[in-house]
Amino acid sequence: MEGLGYPTDWQWAWENYKPAVVAIAREYGLAEHLEIGGGRDPLFAQGELDALGVRVTLNDISARELALAPAGLRTVAHDICAPDAPDALGRGAYDFAYSRMLMEHVRDVPAMWRNMHALLRPGGVALAFFPTLYAPVFALNRVIPERLACAALETVFPDRKPDGDNPKFPAFYDHCFSAESRMLPMLRHAGFAGFADVTILPFYGYSYFWKFPVLKQLDAVFTALAQRRDWRLVSSFAYVIARA
Numbered sequence: 644m645e646g647l648g649y650p651t652d653w654q655w656a657w658e659n660y661k662p663a664v665v666a667i668a669r670e671y672g673l674a675e676h677l678e679i680g681g682g683r684d685p686l687f688a689q690g691e692l693d694a695l696g697v698r699v700t701l702n703d704i705s706a707r708e709l710a711l712a713p714a715g716l717r718t719v720a721h722d723i724c725a726p727d728a729p730d731a732l733g734r735g736a737y738d739f740a741y742s743r744m745l746m747e748h749v750r751d752v753p754a755m756w757r758n759m760h761a762l763l764r765p766g767g768v769a770l771a772f773f774p775t776l777y778a779p780v781f782a783l784n785r786v787i788p789e790r791l792a793c794a795a796l797e798t799v800f801p802d803r804k805p806d807g808d809n810p811k812f813p814a815f816y817d818h819c820f821s822a823e824s825r826m827l828p829m830l831r832h833a834g835f836a837g838f839a840d841v842t843i844l845p846f847y848g849y850s851y852f853w854k855f856p857v858l859k860q861l862d863a864v865f866t867a868l869a870q871r872r873d874w875r876l877v878s879s880f881a882y883v884i885a886r887a
């Protein structure tokens with residue numbers, strides 16, 4: 644991450660997620676990948692995978708989402724939290740398991756990490772990129788009824804409609820925090836031995852309020868302060884990187 648110039652800025656997190664996956668895969672020679680909750684929008688095209696010399700299995704709970712993904716990838720429709728997920732996807736079969744904007748949609752995040760541990764070979768790497776509480780917009784999304792949250796989001800961002808290119812999925816935010824005190828106990832107990840070498844990178848800010856002039860300025864001041872002081876309680880995104 645230092646090589647990629649990690650700052651705690653949310654735009655960096657989005658722009659550098661894919662470079663981060665590539666850099667980690669290269670650094671540790673990780674060839675067998677599992678993208679969890681990749682849905683219709685997997686991280687890599689087949690040509691990129693060939694150039695990198697890696698194989699990816701694309702997982703999602705929704706067969707419909709996987710059907711919308713580009714053809715050619717190996718896909719497995721399964722709930723990553725289900726007790727039989729390691730058998731369905733391949734116990735110990737992967738060097739690298741990663742997800743982007745999945746964790747907030749998962750009801751039982753400890754079960755997800757337990758299954759990721761079982762899916763990775765010993766020493767394999769897990770990476771999750773997710774929104775965190777209590778960034779105001781995500782805290783709001785968690786407390787207001789789902790129908791109201793959908794209506795608000797679809798008004799501001801028309802592509803977030805159910806039939807749009809980027810539909811909204813119900814979000815629960817279980818264990819969606821960037822504070823080590825909240826994450827490490829869960830990660831260290833996920834799987835028999837737990838994850839080792841856990842790194843949590845917090846990020847601050849988002850664009851959700853940019854269309855609202857006064858709110859935008861207020862949020863910018865608050866975000867700058869939170870970022871400067873590293874107030875994990877109100878970070879907006881995080882990367883968790885861990886070794887099985």
Ligand SMILES: C[S@@+](CC[C@H](N)C(=O)[O-])C[C@H]1O[C@@H](n2cnc3c(N)ncnc32)[C@H](O)[C@@H]1O
Pocket residue numbers: 679680681682683684702703704705708721722723724742743744745748749750812
């Ligand atoms: C917001 S989308 C993110 C898609 C993609 N990773 C991206 O960044 O564009 C969340 C995806 O997670 C999938 N998902 C939700 N719960 C899941 C679960 N328990 N197991 C596997 N996939 C799940 C949804 O079907 C959806 O495709």
